[in-house]
Amino acid sequence: MEYRTLGKTGLRVSEIGFGCGNVGGLMVRGTEQEQLEAVELALQLGINYFDTAPAYGNGQSETNLGRVLKQIKEDVFVATKVQIGVEDSQDIEGCVRRSLGTSLDRLGRDYVDVFQLHTPISPEAGDSGQNWRLSLDQVLGKNGVVEAFEAVRSEGMVRFLGFTGLGDTDALHEVTQSGCFDLVQSYFNLLNPSAGIAVPVGFGGQDFRQLINAAAENNLGVVIIRVMAGGALGGSVARTGYAAPSIGGGLAPGSEYNDDEARAGKLDFLVSGSLKSLPQAAVRFALDNPHVSTVLVGYSDNAQITEAAACSGMEPIPESMLERLAGLWATDFGI
Numbered sequence: 001m002e003y004r005t006l007g008k009t010g011l012r013v014s015e016i017g018f019g020c021g022n023v024g025g026l027m028v029r030g031t032e033q034e035q036l037e038a039v040e041l042a043l044q045l046g047i048n049y050f051d052t053a054p055a056y057g058n059g060q061s062e063t064n065l066g067r068v069l070k071q072i073k074e075d076v077f078v079a080t081k082v083q084i085g086v087e088d089s090q091d092i093e094g095c096v097r098r099s100l101g102t103s104l105d106r107l108g109r110d111y112v113d114v115f116q117l118h119t120p121i122s123p124e125a126g127d128s129g130q131n132w133r134l135s136l137d138q139v140l141g142k143n144g145v146v147e148a149f150e151a152v153r154s155e156g157m158v159r160f161l162g163f164t165g166l167g168d169t170d171a172l173h174e175v176t177q178s179g180c181f182d183l184v185q186s187y188f189n190l191l192n193p194s195a196g197i198a199v200p201v202g203f204g205g206q207d208f209r210q211l212i213n214a215a216a217e218n219n220l221g222v223v224i225i226r227v228m229a230g231g232a233l234g235g236s237v238a239r240t241g242y243a244a245p246s247i248g249g250g251l252a253p254g255s256e257y258n259d260d261e262a263r264a265g266k267l268d269f270l271v272s273g274s275l276k277s278l279p280q281a282a283v284r285f286a287l288d289n290p291h292v293s294t295v296l297v298g299y300s301d302n303a304q305i306t307e308a309a310a311c312s313g314m315e316p317i318p319e320s321m322l323e324r325l326a327g328l329w330a331t332d333f334g335i
Contacts, residue, residue, distance in 0.1 A: 001046025002312045006293045007221030009160045009182050011077060011113065013049040015287055015312040017223065017296040018042050018305075020052040020061045023231055024298025027064050028057035034301075039068045041302050043076070045309040049294050051223070053081040053118055054103055062106035070108050078107060079114035079223075081164070084145065086132045089125065093148035100152055115158035116185060117145055120167030121175060136171050139163075146180045162223070165195070169209055176214045183221035183293070186212050190270075190282050191229045191255070191263050193329065196289045204332035205255050216291035224286045224295040232260035233267075233282040263333040270321055274314050279304070283311040 003012045018039070020027035026038050039050075050069075052061045062080060069076065080103045088095035100115065117139070125135040139145045149161045162183040165172050176184060187208065188195040195208040215222050228234050255263075270281035279297075286295045297308045328334075 001309060003046075003048075004293045005221075006160075006223075007183050007215070008219045009114075009221055011160070011221075013077060013221075013294045014047045015294060016045075016047055016283070016308050017049040017051055017294040018047050019225075019296040019298040020050060020065050021056045021298050023226075023228070024300050024304070025057075026299045026301070027052070027061045030064075030300075032064075032067070035064050036068050036071060038299060038302055038305060039065075039072060041305050042309075043072065043074050045305065046312075047305075047309065049077045049079070049296075051079045051114075051296050052107075053083070053116075054099055054106075055081070055083055055118060059102070059106055062103055066107035066109065077113040078109065079116060079162070080107070080112050081116040081118035083118040084132075084134060084138075085119075086125075086127075089134070089138060092138065092143060092145055093151060096145070096148040096152060100157055104157065111157050111159065113159045114162055114183065115149060115152070115160070116162035116164060116183075117149075118164050121163070121171045122168040123171050133167050136174055139175060140178055140180060146178075162221075164225070165208070165211055169207060169211070172211055173209065173214055176211060176220060177218055179218065181220060183223055184211070184215050185223045185225045185296075186215065187226050188212060188224050188286055188289070188292075189227050189229045190233060190267060190285050190325070191260055191333075193285075193325075196291070197329075200330050202332075203329065204335065212289060212291050221293040222289075222291050224292055227282050227286050227295050227297060228279060229260050229264070229282075230257060232257060232264045233278055259335050262335055263328075266328060266333055267325075269324060270317065272321075273318075275317075277307065280307060280311050280314075281317065283308055284314050284317055287311060287314075288316045 002015050006013045052065050082099040120133045122133040160182040165184045165186045186195045192205040196212040275281045299305050
């Protein structure tokens with residue numbers, strides 16, 4: 001396993017992270033023994049960054065991760081999140097304190113290394129049709145998220161601050177440039193590379209306008225999320241394995257899951273040489289961006305942990321394949 005610096009935090013994190021969410025779902029739906037063995041294997045392979053959230057399994061992910069880490073007693077980095085809904089918008093600090101306190105209880109820890117906003121961000125607050133979005137003022141302004149985050153940081157409950165890079169592209173860039181956060185979780189994968197690569201006008205998905213580059217310019221760490229595009233790049237038509245049958249649409253901004261599956265079906269040419277599967281190609285593609293700190297992967301079994309970890313230190317994807325990818329992005333995969 002190779003390691004990279006998580007932006008201004010200075011933390012040396014494994015190139016491959018352990019996503020404890022619903023996609024993959026091992027830390028939500030696995031047995032206690034499966035969860036213990038999975039984390040033990042991850043540690044043996046050099047993985048030291050574990051990402052969870054209260055929203056994953058309605059707290060089960062945090063509880064299960066906390067139980068396993070207590071059994072193993074290894075020194076790892078733990079990241080969790082807070083989701084701020086419309087009902088919380090008049091008391092953001094209260095919501096942050098309640099959520100974080102519950103998370104720490106579940107995890108059995110006095111503090112977390114990384115604490116992240118899990119709510120999408122837009123210029124104005126409102127319902128996007130899929131979920132509630134906070135306004136820029138609610139994030140950066142008086143009595144907002146940043147003030148609340150700094151308050152709990154000053155009390156030693158968290159070390160570093162992050163946000164999930166979903167929502168309105170302009171708003172995400174403004175938050176990135178604000179200097180208030182230490183890292184961003186960025187949506188970046190083979191189907192929508194716009195957070196790291198300029199895409200042509202008319203691109204089918206949301207254009208994140210190289211958010212990863214903006215993060216690097218502002219010395220933010222970059223944690224990649226949805227590297228499997230919510231399971232579409234998991235190599236299975238059924239939403240199993242890297243995907244999760246219980247996950248609905250909306251995981252890929254600007255696209256439908258069935259369309260993403262069709263796009264993924266045109267990427268078989270990437271499975272070549274050291275890349276033994278499409279999931280490995282997906283992970284290696286993300287790691288080939290030098291500004292990426294770590295790539296979160298959700299797992300459903302130990303074989304997937306081994307498969308993902310093997311991507312660290314691999315040769316970059318050949319230029320000839322990247323040229324073929326560029327052709328697919330230019331035509332939106334012909335969808």
